[in-house]
Amino acid sequence: MPLHPMFLEPEIHSTIFLCINLIGSIIVRLLLHAWPLTIFWSCFYIILVGLINHSLAAGRYYLPTRNLRDQIVIVTGAATGIGRVCALRFAKLGTCVIIGVRGQERAERVAKELSDESHGGTVIGYDLDLSSLTNVKNFAEKIERVDILLNNASTVPTTYSVTADGIEKQFGTNYIGHFYLTQLLLSRLTNGRIINVSSLAHHMVPSTGIDYTFSKLRDKYSASAAYASSKLAQIYHASELTRRYGVKAYSLHPGTIMSTNINHNRSLIKRILFQLLSVIGKTVEQGSMTCIFCALSNDAVPGHFHSDCQVRKPSQLALDKHRAAECWNESEKLINEKLK
Ligand SMILES: NC(=O)c1ccc[n+]([C@@H]2O[C@H](COP(=O)([O-])OP(=O)(O)OC[C@H]3O[C@@H](n4cnc5c(N)ncnc54)[C@H](OP(=O)(O)O)[C@@H]3O)[C@@H](O)[C@H]2O)c1
Structure with a gap:
């Protein structure tokens, strides 16, 4: 077996x-x-x-050294955790890094910190709130060209809540916000790469698949179930981008990293437990490896799921092309409805 x-x-x-x-x-x-x-x-x-x-x-390491001076990289959720480390690594490789961070002032402050830490790298900070389609559009309008789009940001609220557009918060932010951003930037991404930071948590979605009505979550909210659905949708998104447009799109699990802010909304007991679990996990630097691998390595395979700097088989559900197409259609429908 x-x-x-x-x-x-x-x-x-x-x-x-x-x-x-x-x-x-x-x-x-x-x-x-x-x-x-x-x-x-x-x-x-x-x-x-x-x-x-x-x-x-x-796990495995991927440490590129080549100079990427002409490349423009966008990293969402770059104020903390994996996104911050990735943005710093791209800046050190000579790329122009555009970071999407909530709040213009904060975005500029983080950009300045990253530029200093990378010893003069080019880092530009723009306000980006993925839980608002209008805000995502405003961010996209500032971008002229992009070579690598790292869809990294995520939120894990502990109670049921919705985005500014009324979509379940995790699905709306972690997935729909990135889906819309990608759609808006697609024409400005010539021969570039799109990387969706997903998670092994996508295995937790039951065989019935994603519930696009969110009725179960509204009745009895589970942060893990909502997170898992948003992460499965990100895998579908990457595989469909490659199937539909021939774009180099990748999804990945970065590893288990307890030292980021991803669990900072949880109760104190759970946060202490997660800290104890960090003994079996990666550091944030190690957690950034697969993101950089998918962004730069020729061994990364478009349309596929990656983990530990290599291609990995995701869940059976994630491999279902009909479900991936359904997810794409549902997302377009949802966005069109909200933008009316
Ligand atoms: N850590 C792990 O063990 C693990 C495991 C599997 C997958 N991942 C994935 O790795 C990625 C990075 O997570 P992380 O561990 O580095 O956690 P993190 O430190 O919490 O980073 C998430 C980032 O997303 C940003 N964000 C949240 N809501 C946003 C919004 N509405 N608009 C724009 N940005 C928003 C946060 O910004 P604020 O500071 O403004 O909140 C934060 O900077 C996520 O996609 C996560 O699902 C992590």
Whole structure:
């Protein structure tokens, strides 16, 4: 039987490794009725397990060095987390980076910080709120040309809420906002790449697929279910872009990174739990690798899902071309309705 694709992920390898060591230690302790190692060797063992775990969790690296001076890159949600690290890496590679951040003043401040950190890289900050179609249009109007569009921003509200246009907040921001931005920029993207930062969480969407009425979420909200649907839609979006227009579009899972702001809306207990889980996850720098890989590497495959700097099989549902086409049609319908 083929292994579930989740078992190929670095975070699963580090979890299994830690569990084996923990269970092994408990069994040894129970069998011998005493811990067999001295304090010195216990410390040595803990450090060794920590180091091996750290390298298992890190996954693969992709570190391009070529100069990309003529390229224009757009990164959404670049004020924090993976988006910030990606924007910095693009700036260091010599590209002109346009960052989309909520609030013009904040966007300019972050752009200045990134420019300083990259030792004089060109970083321009524009206000972008993906939860408003009007705001997305205003942002797109400022762009003359783009070579790489990194659709990275995401929100995970803990209660049911809607965007300025009345769409369920996660679907509307994480997916529809990026879908609309991509549509507006498509004619200004000649031979470029579009990268959708999705997640392994898309596996959580039930076989019935995405509920475009959002009635279940309205009745009984689950932040994880809403997040999963928005991330599945991003995979459909990338595959459909390649099928429909022959565009180089990619979707990806960046890894499990507990040190970003993605969970900052959750309760204190959950936030502490997530911090503890960071031992099995990647650093933000490691989490940016697959984004940069999809943006620049010739080994990235258009229309496909990637993780750990390689192509990965997404869920069966994500591979369904009819569902992908349905998602595209529903998105166009929704946007047209809202723009009326
Ligand atoms: N961290 C993980 O373990 C993980 C795992 C799988 C996938 N991902 C994906 O990786 C991407 C980056 O996440 P992250 O972990 O770096 O989290 P993050 O630090 O929270 O970054 C998300 C960014 O999106 C921005 N954003 C939120 N709502 C927005 C809106 N309405 N308009 C424009 N920007 C908005 C946030 O800006 P504000 O500061 O203004 O809120 C923030 O800068 C996301 O797509 C996420 O789904 C992350």
